[in-house]
Amino acid sequence: MSEFTYKGGDGCSLYAITVGAGGPPLVLLHGGGPDHHSLLPLARHLADLHTVILPDVRGYGRSVCIDPGRHTWTQYTSDVIALLDHLGTRDAALGGTGLGATVTLRTALAHPDRVRAAILISVENIEDDQDKQAEIAFLDTVIVDGRVLIQGGQVTHVAESAVRERFIDAAVQVAGRLFDVDRETLTRFTARFSERTRQR
Numbered sequence: 154m155s156e157f158t159y160k161g162g163d164g165c166s167l168y169a170i171t172v173g174a175g176g177p178p179l180v181l182l183h184g185g186g187p188d189h190h191s192l193l194p195l196a197r198h199l200a201d202l203h204t205v206i207l208p209d210v211r212g213y214g215r216s217v218c219i220d221p222g223r224h225t226w227t228q229y230t231s232d233v234i235a236l237l238d239h240l241g242t243r244d245a246a247l248g249g250t251g252l253g254a255t256v257t258l259r260t261a262l263a264h265p266d267r268v269r270a271a272i273l274i275s276v277e278n279i280e281d282d283q284d285k286q287a288e289i290a291f292l293d294t295v296i297v298d299g300r301v302l303i304q305g306g307q308v309t310h311v312a313e314s315a316v317r318e319r320f321i322d323a324a325v326q327v328a329g330r331l332f333d334v335d336r337e338t339l340t341r342f343t344a345r346f347s348e349r350t351r352q353r
Contacts, residue, residue, distance in 0.1 A: 163228065174204055180233065180247050250275055
């Protein structure tokens with residue numbers, strides 16, 4: 154087992170280890186929360202057949218990156234390509250769990266010539282970076298408005314309406330793309346949900 158650091162697509166210092174030697178390269182990407190150690194038992198089982206590379210995804214383990222603006226799917230994908238370039242390998246099999254599975258999938262879609270095979274375990278939400286930014290902005294807005302319009306620990310009717318409208322706007326953007334749901338349907342749903350919540 155050996156360890157090394159390499160530069161991500163934006164120059165961020167990232168950490169990885171290798172297990173095994175001589176076989177074709179297999180990059181295993183961990184899920185959100187743990188670091189490369191979570192996949193070390195699997196890597197040891199595969200070490201006779203592959204050179205297994207276990208990076209700490211940026212923001213986890215020893216791949217420190219505290220800037221939230223540098224945690225995007227595009228950046229994670231770029232980091233995988235930077236890892237392959239650092240290793241001097243044209244392509245590799247990629248595998249991942251959770252967050253790592255989504256990075257694997259996005260890398261395979263963006264760079265099919267660099268991914269020999271993709272192993273996906275428990276793929277997480279694969280919304281685009283732009284959609285994620287819209288969701289964050291939406292949630293920040295609700296929190297700001299919530300502070301102003303919650304009185305005595307109770308959400309006022311005005312605040313509830315404002316929050317519902319913002320929820321519908323965000324939901325239409327996301328659900329409309331994924332499930333072809335229109336604003337009228339979501340408005341009826343949230344009205345029924347709010348009424349049930351008030352009756353409890």
